[in-house]
Amino acid sequence: MAARVETPSSDVPLPESTPVPEPLSPTDTPSPPADDADVVLRIKDLRTYFFTYDGVVKALDGVDLKIRRGQTTGLVGETGCGKSVTAFSVMRLIPDPPGRILGGKVLFDGGDILWGLDKEATFTPIKGTNRVKISRSFRRIRRATERMSAVRGRGIGMIFQEPTQAMNPIFTISNQISETLLLHRGIEIVDGIMGMKPDNPAVAVALEGMVQASQRGKSGELRVAAEKLGEAAQLPSVGTQAYALFRAAGRDVEGARADVQNVLRGLKPSGLERSYLHHRKRLMELTDQLDDVYLREMRGEAGLGGARNRLRAKIRIEKLTHLHFGLWGIRGRAKRALERETFWRSVQLLEGMSIANPVQVARGFPFELSGGMLQRVMIAMALSAEPKILLADEPTTALDVTIQAQILELMRELKTRVGTAILLITHDLAVIAEVADRVCVMYAGTIVEEGEVHEIFRRPLHPYTQGLLASIPRLDRPDQEFTSIPGSVPNLIYPPSGCRFHPRCPYAMPVCKGDRPPVTIEGDDHAVACYLYKGPVRAD
Amino acid sequence: MATDPSTAAAPLTGSPTEPVPPAPSGRRPNPRLEQYKRTWFFLRRNTLALIGLGIIVMLVLIALYAITQPIPWNGLPECTASNNQVVKFTETGLPGGTSWSITINGVTSSTSGNNVTFSLASGPAYKFTVGNVTGYHASPASGTVNVAGAPITEKITFIAGGAVSGSSSGAASPGSSASLPSCSVCTYPVGTPVPGPNCYQTPKNVPGVIAPTVSLHPLTLGALPMGSLALQPDIPYFYNVYNGMLRGTDYSLLISFAIVIVGAFVGLFLGAVSGFFGGAVDETIMRLVDIFLSIPQLLFVIIVIAVVSTTYPGGLFGLSDLDTRVLLLISAFMIVWWPYYARIVRGQVLVVREQKYVEAARASGAGKGRIVMKHIVPNSMYPVFIQMSLDVGAIPILIGTLVFLGFTIWPTPYFPEWGTIAAFGTSDVIGQFLIGCEAGICVIPWWQMVFPGLALFLFAISVNFLSDGLRDALDPRLRR
Amino acid sequence: MSLSDDPNTAQVVISTHNLRKYFPIRGGLLSSHIGDVRAVDGVSFDVYDGETVGLVGESGCGKTTVGRLLLRLIEPTSGHTFYRPTPETVARLDRLYASVERMPRDNGGRVAAGQSASLKELDEIAEQYSLYRKSSGEMRKLRGKLQIVFQDPFSSLSPRMLVRDIIAEPMAIHHAGTRAERYQRVADLLREVGLNPEHEWRFPHEFSGGQRQRLGIARALSLRPEFIVLDEPTSALDVSVQAQVLNILRKLQTEQKLSFLFISHHLSVIRSMCQRVVVMYLGKVVEQAPTEEVFSRPLHPYTQALLSAIPIPDPELKRERIVLQGDVPSPAAPPSGCRFHTRCPAVLPICPRVDPPLIEVRPNHRVACHLYPNPIAKESAADLAVTASAPVATTVPATAS
């Protein structure tokens, strides 16, 4: 079992001054602190390095961050300060090699996402040189990736900067949303299909209601009637479909009624199809159980290896024993029922993103849609699994101002409607001011200031925050002299010692060059890492 | 590292207010050297590329050595079995391609080439007669040769017109081209006792097939270290594979490099023109590229060479036969090769052309020539280099394939070029066991195809390893 | 066309009239010409000596194309850009273009015979001043006077050239000075843009974005130009660095009497940098006015929406915003009539049918919108009230802090 493989890739120069990173000791109990029941995600001392030819880029060097339930936390900083790397590290999406998370904790849902990190790779300095050799255990890394499927999507969702690049170009929009739906809400969907009652007498009544609403020509009433139809059939997507059919038919109400009746007639899966759906459901249940095991593992429960392997074996057997569905051609037919259901569900989701023509959008391909539209689709996709946290990585940077305004409007609305905690990553303080509740200011791989949004804007404490705020050209304050922070963002291969801002800081003191400044609490929910402030040091 | 924007950290910390840290050691930094160092660093981590580099360096050294050795290409040691002797008839005066024949000792052999060779047991004198050729008469039309210890060359001159003149007779002295170095080895049939030192067993009593004579303990090379290569199993003289390989190193390398460089130049020029000017020029060139790429390249080379050598049997531009053929080969391959380069270069130029620095040069008033030479060509070169290094390895293989198909590209059937040797060796082996060997004594002359094949393989694969390593080292996206 | 009240004090550097650039779309069976992307569709404005004109619009509105057209990096479909026309010429041009625009057209779209005199006169002026009529030799000489700084600091510097060669290249092309003199000037230029002269021995990839942008500015300055197109010079930069570049630009402008065309989508920067603003939407100018006018009293609904869409870095400030619905239409199939009517919150019945002309509704303030149908005489400008149906601009709040 040659688990560890020496990779030549890791033979990169390590500057003399860089200590070989020591991973966090695994003996720490990963239980969340009791005082903060509101915190859904907690990042502790996260360190992510990139081992490149030029040297070790210390992209994240001890990041501490909290995301609270129902709040929008803004993470703001300049290019290269590591804000995106933070999000990718949380999702474990750092390309490895060259990147590697070296230590820290990401506490989520009672467990540590980075569980077992220290066993994934070992670092040995090569004697007489300034290089380090990384031996990766690919087996453990693969296991960690598998484990992440329990978190990604349904635990933490993510949207990206370039919506046009972030969608798969060869699948339709509905196809891509359906994938997420089947992954995370598959059981519910299969149950819906199997348990639906298209013959229910209430269905006919509800359909009659739709016809009448349509004759009256009131689209609000039609929508309510459509929802009733969905309830009666015990499959909400039927309502959406019927609504779309009635809308498309316009005045031809009788035709629409016939169409809906056709749809209802075609809904019931046959016996063989039902057995395929059972199999799918069983697979999903097993996968869910496996995810549960993974989550428990992350929470620090020991001795789960047996259960995990049993489940994996069961999944394999389940997949093998149901090969015959493919041979009999049932899979295709049964999948169509699933596809229909997920299609209309994705239409529903798109409607929720205030997209005017959701059916058309769902049928379209990404290249047919504009950036703003795609960003809505991305948000719909990320929210379809109802994650606890949404990581939004510069969601409006690639968009025009007027479109950015639309997306920000949508995010504000979603915040109140869905209640998902959002981590909004952006370089634009103005966007933060518009949407965020709390702000974390990042500089060169560390968080320098953290606090409630009004507080930060009213009373910025850290010199970097002050400089950043002053350097924004203000529409409301014209003809100011442009102020800038002297110098530029430091090279993270050779980051400055002590406070990383000190070479650019107007208030730099000798002490700043020495140790990293501690994080002190300055007022209510306002913390800063700067020697200028002498408040109490933050506990953790 | 290019995958993540946040790692693109700025290496410089200069600003209007703070001075930039001075250059490392006071002297002016050489930035290009830095780039080479960087490339070498990535190449060094690729073991296969290093192996490839080593093999190529070795081959180049061998080629340099072989050039200094006095082994003429058409004078490859034709080793002769000790009990037989070669009698060679050389013709002058007939136009190329005309068939003529010689009868000696009751055996008639005809050819359209210049030479007819017989292998005759030493001792007696043999009578020969020259067959009639319409419109010519031969001088001498018949005669006698005394076969003694050395190979004999007899010259026949054909004179146009007139009737056949009377015969001349006399003992032919060894011909003037007997200066060819030869190596005599002693052969003996399977099952008979070893006659003496430097004697080698031949299967099926065929003196032309001799196994490698390398003895590993103690290391001796023998007369035929890599064995012999017999073009026809029944004639007693044969070729020394080792010498052929040695001599072939520089022929193969030179021809490959010549073909690739010429093809790349044409492709680079046409591709750059096509990509930069666009429009009708681009359309025309790209349609041409499509046309040339549709014709299977090997067949195209065959057709071009066949047509030209049929049309101009006497050679082109007054060049010697060998020079004509090398020129022909290079041109034919160039015609099939340039479209690949043109396509690569055009794709690259289309990307580079849209770069803002090209537009900036235009905004400063740079002319088209300057833009192409200073900006576009230097930035489109890397893929061309990589493709060139790949193609160099393919040429000897393609030449071998042509020869294997039975297509005549060299003036003599046996030409010291790896592909040619491998092709002859292989077809001989295949012939041996397809026709079948007698029960009990079935020796397959594996060395004929293994040694030249190995040379071809090693050359091509090391070139591939190296170019793959270079691609990885030069492509920032694939870097880690 | 002149906007300046007294054209004698300031010289026009660049004057562009009715500039159009259509990129053909090919399609169908035989790749025939099936339509045009109307990237720029009739743009006119002047740039005066020492002035910065802002060109604002969303992506795809054609503002970058305008910049490239002004330098003749691409050839226009029609229209002219005049370089340094004399004040009399400017006056003549205004008159001629006004008369050409008023010309009745017969069925074939041809100009009536009697008025072709104006066209002929225009042609004469164009022959003398228009960039698009210059021969390539004349154009090459002019290129030293007209320069450009690009948006992307990463692709605008050749990766295989040393910094000194990049900056000296324009001088080398124009054979300005000896080699030594050129490199001496490179060192001066580097100092001028706030870089260390030692940097000339490096490759561009060793610099950060802001530094590269400064290199681009140094290259543009090397031939002592008069007019520089700044094509989104700071949009790829971080805020803290952006100010450094903007300050350098301001300093250079005052020191060297440069004229800028500042192309940006960033209204806050425009407001601080420019004296006049041209707002574009889908290849057309919708509003054109002095900066203060545009920001304090935007007239076109698009400008109003644009202004209100800009997020303000102040959480205390809550304001009404106009959120435009839908996306920018494709310039390949622009909407009929007023191009903004598909998204306009104050659309009138006439909007989809008639394309509104750009008319002066307040002094020096031109708008292309049916809400403002009448050119207002300059005297009554003070009484100008926005038509009742126009959305009252919530726009920029009074300074809040």
Place this chain on the structure above:
Amino acid sequence: MRMWIYIVRRMILLVPIIIGVMTITFVLVNALPSYDHLVAVYGDPPRQRPWLYDPTVACNLLNSSMPADKQCVNPYYHNLAAPLGIGENPVTAWSQYMYRSLTFQWGTVSNDSTAGKTVPLIQGQEVTTVLAWYLPYTLELAIFALIIILLIAIPLGNLSAVYRNRPVDQASRVMSFSGYALPSFLLGSLLILGFVLLLGSGHSYYAHPPWCTSGEPTYNEFTGSWPVQACFAGGNYPSWLNQGVVTSPTGFPTVDAAIHGQYWLSLDTLARMILPALVIAFGSIAILLRFVRNSMLEVMNLDFVRTARAKGVPESVVVKRHAGRNSLNVTVTVLGLTFAFFIGGFPIIEDVFHLNGIGYILALSIQQTQAPLDFGLIFGSTLLFTYVVVIANCVVDVTYALLDPRVRLG
């Protein structure tokens, strides 16, 4: 609708290519000496009149009353040469050549050429007829090889991209480079050699499969595709077998045998194609493998793959569904680009394995040291190979469009 336009446009693009290829062959054919040109078109001169293609001839041969020592203009020559445009202006000659090419008058097989002498029944036949007889053999082998290529290259390429720089990748890399570096004649011969050593006497298996109990194992050079005659009932090849004159329903040997109920023969034919198909696939796999791997690596770094991972899609599905489908486009394109290389390998393979087919005929027709070569066959089969490549490229482009909605709809 758009797809339809796309296909028609692609078809229109074929026209200049086909005209261009014909023009190239026209130039080459016309560069030949007129004698060879005439032989290529009309075949050898009849035995009674060997002087038929000479421009001038001893007068007594034309008319016995004329003196033998005088040279006369040969009227037959001019009758034959005029339709070929020999000695006329190039435009006329070109249009005549185009007409004949498009009407499939590609020349006649020479009686004296190696191919003419070796392959039964083809002497003096029209080149197109001969090519039509033997095209099915080659096509069958090509399809078989293509299936092998796709089945090996795509999964292996994906695998080596996913396990980059791990043993799988290194092994596939070495395999791929061997494909570049091993000449196919050498690989084929080595395989045959290996089987000879393995089975004891390979040649007898080749001619004489295990199920064949009767007849002496004689080696028949042109029957590499079939067992010896003696294996068949009556000691003769059945009349439906495609051995020249096609009386079989399809001409494809495997299909024909199956149609006539000789399933063992079908299987035997397939078995005979395994080795050659592997050899010919090896080179193409080498190229394809690298491209699949590199495009896969590129796709795996794209944003949408990251999106898929962030959605919680399992890694195997990410590779197969998201990255795999996207890199398939590249695979298809490269397959099109290498098709000429692939087709060009057939003469060698069919020569090494002595299989019936156009490649073998072509190999035979250039296998002679004595001029004149059989230019009719050489040009004909090259044209045919080129058309196969051109049509394959067209099919590939359409497939690409079908796979990629951006091309299909945009």
